[in-house]
Amino acid sequence: MKTVLCYGDSLTWGYDAASLDRHPLEDRWPSVLGKALGGGVEIIAEGLNGRTTAFDDHLAGADRNGARMLPTILMTHAPIDLIVIMLGANDMKPWIHGNPVAAKQGIRRLIDIVRGHDYPFDWPAPQILIVAPPAVSRTENAEFKEMFAGGDDASQRLAALYSALADEAGCGFFDAGTVAKTTPLDGVHLDAENTRKIGAALAPLVRVMLEL
Template sequence: MSRLLRHALAMILLVATVGVTATAHADELKRVLAFGDSLTWGAQPTKQGKLKRLPAVERWPIAMQTALGKGYVVTEEGLNGRTIDIPNAPAQQPSLDGSEALPGILARGQPFDVVVIMLGSNDVNPQYDRTPARIAEGMGKLVRMVRDMHGGISTLGESPKVLVVAPPPLAENPWSTADDKSRELASAYAAIAKEQHVEFFDAGTVIQTDGVDGVHLSGATQQKLGRALAEKVRAMAQ
């Protein structure tokens, strides 16, 4: 065998080995989906005008990624105005119905090891006329979507673990009785999580809504939430 041929074969073997190693390292990463509304998107609190987004390092999904470390990849899927399962007005784009968006997001991004769902702050708006019990029922539907996926489109895989997060109660805000309803979400979500055999976290135990609008969170509070959720996710991903 010529020296040139031996060299070529050695290079092919090296490339193949590097490729396999890179794939193995990628497969070892724990993948986490953060699915939510403007609290997950990272909206800056404001009393008027269009919402602006907090810097990436201040948003809770990225703060969670940082706290988790190199072995984890967090995918942000927050959307302003998103609800759990309230149908949109026909002219409203994109769809704000979380139950419509979640299946496609799961299929496109899979595999995920853990799916974190924090929704409900928009659902308590009086215009939707939803009770905390009805909102929690919708959360249960999202949980079942995740648990029943078994892979993506034409693929097989284990269903991700689910972490249901009750958002912190709203402060006093223009939404009339919404803040009262928001205080009841934690107990309603805890019951649904227990029934569905998934994990639960009450964000109100570690943070308070501190935005000037009574709905959104400051960057410091977002980061605090991300660090707290990282502890929960790390335990789940083992």
């Protein structure tokens, strides 16, 4: 049995901008990925609304700093064969930093944590697949328009930066923006069709990385 940890934010959690609720389990991209891979793979969906790569945001009753939470999550679910990291959209908020280079550095920090963690029983570090989230798009939703002001332009640069980092660090890479688009309802989240597309598109790459 192989274990895949999907580490992300509301796009992984399954936030539905239409219902202001959560997509059904079968529509979330980790579930679609798991179904495509079959019964020999356990998929662990670790999505948190508002999670950043490595930066503090104290506007919710949960720790949104992806770097600070990652060691605990790695220990909770070990041993892990592959970790899929799709983060960076929330880094585009102006009060976080709104800078794609900083998001890339946050991903670099997550890579270092995964590879440098003190795993029990001498278990090896998992492989890493970096996924650039679909770019933030323009929206008429007044709150989200301000919440991600400038994010539509800044997030367009994430895929190229993440791709270069993945090559440098020896990680897998996928640009989710090649198959999925954010909904104009809020410019950030995914409708059911688009979140399913990400899970389906990741399956062939994950199969190769896990040698299935």
